[in-house]
Amino acid sequence: MSKNIYLDSNIITMKKIVRVFIASVFVLVGFIVQTIQAQNPNIIVILADDMGYGDIQAxxxxxxxxxxxxxxxxxEGLVFTDAHTNSSVCTPTRYGVLTGRYAWRTRLKRGVLSGYSNHLIDTSRATIASVVKRKDYNTAVIGKWHLGADFAWKNGSCPKEADGLLYVAENNEVDYSLPVKNGPNQLGFDYSFIISGSLDMGPYVYLENGLATAIPDHMFPASNFPAYLRKxxxxSDFKHREVLDEFTQKAVSYIDEQAKTKKPFLLYFALTGPHKPALPAKRFIGKSGLEAYGDMVVQVDWTVGEIxxxxxxxxxxxxxxxxxxxxxxxxxxxIGEDQPDCFVDQMVEGYHASNHRANYIWRGTKTDIYEGGHRVPFVVKWPEVVKDGNTSDKTICLTDIFASIAExxxxxxxxxxxxxxxxxxKVLSGKEDIKRPSIVxxxxxxxxxxxxxxxxxxFSNGSGGREKPSGxxxxKPYMLYDMENDPQEASNVIRANPEVAKNIEEYLNQVMIDQD
Incomplete structure (x- = not known):
């Protein structure tokens, strides 16, 4: 972004100053301009967990x-209607947000990490935090990490099985009194207050700057939907219903502290809802009229209000x-009364097309390669630059957060x-289009x-996730959809467009070769 963008909200005022004051004031005006240009914005990235495009009334x-x-x-901000994640599940998307890089370029070729997995982001790799540190920012991450960190294993190394989603460390395998290594504090974050995995997987412990706030002292049993939790x-200080409130309080306190400094800050605030377990704080129970999932959405909304x-x-x-x-x-x-839920449990059964579609009209769900798996809400508010009440149909990916913050x-x-x-x-100020060739x-x-x-x-004969067939x-056969005329991905037109399919396949092959 050019420096002039920061001045958009001040142009009228500056012109008045120039007209009213005598020539000697030009020196002062020049000083003011330089000061405004030097004032980089505070940046807060709020990443909800499993929140669908249709969960927000707007x-x-x-x-x-x-x-x-x-x-x-x-x-009050700019609403993107064609924003996408690079993955249809947690860990790979988070990797992309922080590094601007597709996660399939790492060891993670499918699925997600567990709460015990070793670090996924190499400490030499740039992140949004390490990049803004170059501009003298204070940086923090609060919330769900789910990108791996190196616990102190008593046998000296992390077992290979720890990358498995269902892995549980038992028999006192981890020394929680020792610091976790190669986590957020080694990736550019000055301050971190996180859980290592997702809220439904152990270890159920807060990590503050790499140290456990309390040592786990017993095993939590597994439970089923709607409060789905793994063993x-x-x-002792970890209460599942209180986790999102705890993170919110920490985030608000961080903002309060940073406001007293003269330095800009970046806060990566990764929420734990409405991802399962659907355990909203008690004051939100029943607030949505749509059971536990809806109540979690209400709590996420409240959290954004607190920020x-x-x-x-x-x-x-x-x-x-x-x-x-x-x-x-x-x-x-x-998606409709004629199309049953692809994954049935007592909570999903309460969601009919007549009252709520979490993924709006889009086909599929979390895990799927269809739109419902990766098309997400994306809103940017920046009063000094972004005109309120506007929408953008520009196609963007969450990996683009990295380059945007850098610019x-x-x-x-x-x-x-x-x-x-x-x-x-530059899209934020309405000046230019994004120059993205495609999204993988x-x-x-x-x-x-x-x-x-x-x-x-x-590039499959199925959803790649929960919708059947998974493929x-x-x-083969591959699928090709015209998203302008068929946004719900109902008609595969690959046979009618062989050249289009050939060109896109060649593009993917080249992108996969271009590993860094």
Missing amino acids: YNQESNIPTPNLNTLCE GEIA NQALKKNGIEENTLVIFTSDNGSYMYK ITNANVSSEMGPDSYSFA HHSVNGVFAVRQGKWKMI KPFG
């Missing part, structure tokens, strides 16, 4: 779940860039950094898809 007018704070954010070690209030209270709202989005689509799925802060990054990231910074999507089972203009090609990676 995106889905048929939704009965009240989301007043998110609606206000949409009214895992748990600490906004903290900015207002501290007088830093105007020059704070807030991004709200989700790591993938919702696990709630029902906005004028941080110099090399071509090797964020190789799969394209800046949308990835499903839980390792199925690829490429979005290129109006075309979306799926196999590179299993």
Whole structure:
């Protein structure tokens, strides 16, 4: 982003100064201009967990779940209607957000990490935190990490099985009194307060700057839907219903503290909802009228409101860039009365097309390569730059957050950094389009898809996730959809467009070769 963008909200005022004051004041004006240009914005990236495109009323007018704070954010910011995650599940998307790089370029070729997995992001790799540190930012991550970190294993090394989603450390295998290594504090974050995995997997322990706030002292038993939890070690200060509140309090406190400093800050705030377990704080139970999942959405909305209030209270709202989005689509799925839920349990059964579609009209669900798995809400609020109440149909990917933050802060990054990231910074001011050639999507089972203009090609004979048939990676026949005329991916037109399919396949082959 050019420096002049930061001045858009001040141009009228500056011109008045020039007209009114005598020539000697030009020196002062020049000083003011330089000062404004030097004031990089505070940046807050709020990443919801499994929140669907249709969970926000501003995106889905048929939704009965009240989301007043998110609606206000949409009214005051720029709403992207064609935003996508690079993956349809948690870990790979989070990797892409922080590094601007597709996660299938790492050891993680499918699925997600466990709470015990070793680190996925190499400490030499640039992240949004390490990049803004070059511009003298304070940095923090609060919330769900789910990108691996190296626990102190008593036998000296992390077992290979720890990458498995169902892995449970038993028999006192981990020394929680020792610091976790190669985590967020080694990736550019000054402060971290996290859980290592997802809220439904152990270890159930808070890690503050790499140290457990309390030592796990017993094993928590597994439970089924709606409060789906895996067996895992748990600490005495860890209460599942209170985790999102705890993270929110920490985030608000961090904003309060940073407002007192003269330095800009970056806060990566990774929420734990509405991902399972659907365990909203007690004051939210019953607030949605749509059972536990809906109540979790209400709590997420409240959390966003708390962040906004903290900015207002501290007088830093105007020059704070807030991004709200989700790591993938919702696990709630029902596109119509003639199409049953692809995954049935007692909570999903309560969601009928007549009252709520978490993934809006999009086909599929979390884990799938279809739109419902990776098309997500994406809202940017930045009062000094972004005109409120606007929408954008530009196609963007969450990996683009890396390049955008680098441009906005004028941080110099090399071509090797964020190789799969394209800046949308100038889109925020309405000055330019994003120069993204395509997006490569990835499903839980390792199925690829490429979005290129109006075309979306799926390199599989199935969803790559929960919708049946699941198919196999590179299993034929492939699928090609015209997203302008068939956004619900109902008609495979690959036979009628062989040249389009050939060109997209060649593109994917080249992208997969271009590993860094």
